Amino acid sequence: MDTATRTHKPINFAEKLSLFRDQWQPRVIAELNDYQFKIVRIEGDFIWHDHKDTDEAFIVLEGTLRIDFHDGSVTLGPGEMYVVPKGVEHKPYAEREVKMLLIEPRGTLNTGHEGGERTAENDRWI
Numbered sequence: 813m814d815t816a817t818r819t820h821k822p823i824n825f826a827e828k829l830s831l832f833r834d835q836w837q838p839r840v841i842a843e844l845n846d847y848q849f850k851i852v853r854i855e856g857d858f859i860w861h862d863h864k865d866t867d868e869a870f871i872v873l874e875g876t877l878r879i880d881f882h883d884g885s886v887t888l889g890p891g892e893m894y895v896v897p898k899g900v901e902h903k904p905y906a907e908r909e910v911k912m913l914l915i916e917p918r919g920t921l922n923t924g925h926e927g928g929e930r931t932a933e934n935d936r937w938i
Contacts, residue, residue, distance in 0.1 A: 826873075828938055835854050837933070838932055852913075853910070853911055854912070862898075862901040863899070864899055868895070871912055874911040875906060875910030876889050876906065878904070
């Protein structure tokens with residue numbers, strides 16, 4: 813964000829999440845150096861994928877998220893986070909809608925190199 817468009821106002825997660833309803837379509841709310849902060853709504857099963865060149869941080873704002881791995885899983889509730897190391901194949905799952913914050917480098921595809929119908933458009937700001 814350049815100085816001409818900068819505002820001195822906090823970013824409110826609930827307010828930003830109220831602006832869209834579609835799932836599995838992350839929206840960028842801020843950038844820090846080359847990293848993007850993205851909010852997203854998810855429900856159901858995602859696909860197995862990895863990110864060969866970057867870690868991925870999941871921060872749950874509302875709901876319960878399970879991240880499956882080939883050797884187990886981790887379950888996160890509101891106010892909890894987990895960092896999936898780069899190159900580790902994983903599959904997010906939410907029985908009911910989960911609202912969360914993702915932190916990852918700009919240009920990271922949500923489906924890694926797997927592609928497919930769940931691949932979201934990058935750099936969608938809200």
